[in-house]
Amino acid sequence: MSERPEARPGPSAWRRLYVIARPRLTRGTLFVTVLAVLLGFALATQLRANRGQPLEGLREDELVRVLDDVTQNGQRLNGELRDLERTRDSLQGNETDLAAALAAAKDRADSLSILAGTIPATGPGVRIVITDPEHKIGASLLLDTIQELRDAGAEAIQIGSARVVTATYFTDADGTVRVGTQPLTSPYTILAIGEPATMASAMDIPGGVVESVHRLGGEATVASLDTVDITGIVTAKAPVFARPDTGTPSATK
Amino acid sequence: MIPALGLAVGILIGVLVKPDVPVWLLPYLPIAVVAALDAVFGGIRAALDGIFDDKVFVVSFLSNVVVAALIVFLGDQLGVGAQLSTGVVVVLGVRIFSNVASIRRHLFKA
Numbered sequence: 001m002s003e004r005p006e007a008r009p010g011p012s013a014w015r016r017l018y019v020i021a022r023p024r025l026t027r028g029t030l031f032v033t034v035l036a037v038l039l040g041f042a043l044a045t046q047l048r049a050n051r052g053q054p055l056e057g058l059r060e061d062e063l064v065r066v067l068d069d070v071t072q073n074g075q076r077l078n079g080e081l082r083d084l085e086r087t088r089d090s091l092q093g094n095e096t097d098l099a100a101a102l103a104a105a106k107d108r109a110d111s112l113s114i115l116a117g118t119i120p121a122t123g124p125g126v127r128i129v130i131t132d133p134e135h136k137i138g139a140s141l142l143l144d145t146i147q148e149l150r151d152a153g154a155e156a157i158q159i160g161s162a163r164v165v166t167a168t169y170f171t172d173a174d175g176t177v178r179v180g181t182q183p184l185t186s187p188y189t190i191l192a193i194g195e196p197a198t199m200a201s202a203m204d205i206p207g208g209v210v211e212s213v214h215r216l217g218g219e220a221t222v223a224s225l226d227t228v229d230i231t232g233i234v235t236a237k238a239p240v241f242a243r244p245d246t247g248t249p250s251a252t253k
Numbered sequence: 254m255i256p257a258l259g260l261a262v263g264i265l266i267g268v269l270v271k272p273d274v275p276v277w278l279l280p281y282l283p284i285a286v287v288a289a290l291d292a293v294f295g296g297i298r299a300a301l302d303g304i305f306d307d308k309v310f311v312v313s314f315l316s317n318v319v320v321a322a323l324i325v326f327l328g329d330q331l332g333v334g335a336q337l338s339t340g341v342v343v344v345l346g347v348r349i350f351s352n353v354a355s356i357r358r359h360l361f362k363a
Contacts, residue, residue: 013301013359020300021254028307032296033259035314039289040263046282048267049274059280059335 114156117165117234121156125193125228126200128209132186134217139170139177141216145190145209152202154194156230160184163232186218196224280329281322284338288321289314291345294352301359321345 058066113119128145130137146164149157157164162179170179177184192199203209203222213220274282292314299305321341328337357363 016301016303017360020305021257023254025255026307028311029255031311032256032307035289035311036256036259036293037263037266039286039293040260040265041267042263042282042286042289044264044267045272045274046286048271049279049282059329061332062335 115165116236117156117163117232118236120233121193121230122227123155123193124196124226125154125191125224126196126203127223127225127228128190128192128203128220129223130186130188130190130209130213130218130220132188132213132216132218135175135186136216137177137186137188137213137218139172141209141212142177142179142184142188142190143170144212145203148202148209149190149192149194149199152194152199154192154199156193158191158230158232160189161232163230163234165234167234167237191228191230193228193230200224280334280338281325284321284325284341285318287342287345287349288317291348291352292317294349294356298352298355298359301356 055063055066110119114121130142130145142159146157146159146168159179160182162168162182164179168180170177172178177188200222203220210220210222292310295313296305296310299310324341325334325338328334331337
């Protein structure tokens with residue numbers, strides 16, 4: 001910053017500016033104007049170029065630095081990507097395991113429910129109709145029939161409308177047969193799901209159910225069916241005394 | 254007055270034409286513009302000092318631009334283009350500031 005004193009005093013500065021700014025047409029003014037036009041053109045061009053693509057105006061070493069930055073960023077992001085992919089894969093693996101475990105558990109629950117008689121069941125099987133015109137057929141024969149069916153591989157059994165499960169019992173009372181508390185009337189209908197041929201032949205063997213019923217004056221007909229629907233269900237009771245034994249020795253106290 | 258109008262016309266042309274800067278010119282154009290601005294402020298100051306001369310202005314304008322571009326070009330060849338162009342911009346910036354300060358003292362007495 002130069003600090004030299006003013007060449008001329010006061011108000012004449014503005015006056016001089018006015019004199020300079022006055023339009024004149026000389027060769028010098030022409031040159032100066034041409035240069036001014038060029039300067040304005042270059043200025044506008046540079047401003048536009050700078051705004052358009054900022055990388056275009058950079059030198060080689062600056063570009064190398066920018067490239068390095070971008071490469072480093074890319075590597076960092078790639079690492080992050082790999083981490084996230086690993087996390088995603090492990091989460092997906094967990095999900096698959098979980099789904100498989102869930103499906104297996106559901107399968108187990110289904111088979112146990114059918115065995116326990118808490119859900120309806122359907123499948124191939126037999127329908128046995130026993131008529132008892134002389135009222136001689138009692139609980140023991142029906143129990144034998146159920147036992148015979150179980151031996152033949154029946155998976156679900158229903159007599160009348162009552163599902164037969166482990167807790168089912170037959171009693172003779174007042175000349176009628178009761179299954180549980182429910183009285184049964186002739187003809188007795190027994191539905192069983194299982195291998196139809198096996199069960200049918202189990203009924204037909206000498207000394208078997210069909211022959212026993214015949215001896216008592218009744219008639220037993222066995223029909224093999226492609227679809228037997230067992231709709232009777234029982235409500236599962238939670239055991240009061242029995243507990244699952246996990247195999248720990250403390251059970252024998 | 255007429256040169257100021259010329260400057261405005263030049264800016265207008267640049268905005269309207271939207272020219273693409275040739276790649277070889279890219280590093281030098283900004284430096285050249287700053288050098289030209291330095292010459293312009295120098296010219297205004299000289300006018301206020303009462304020593305303005307058309308010929309001197311034209312020659313200083315052109316030489317400023319050419320020398321600035323040459324220095325940057327030389328720097329690029331030597332591998333210090335970025336630093337040298339920074340140096341040129343700093344020097345020209347200081348000159349512009351001192352010229353503007355002088356103009357300010359002429360016009361506002363401050």
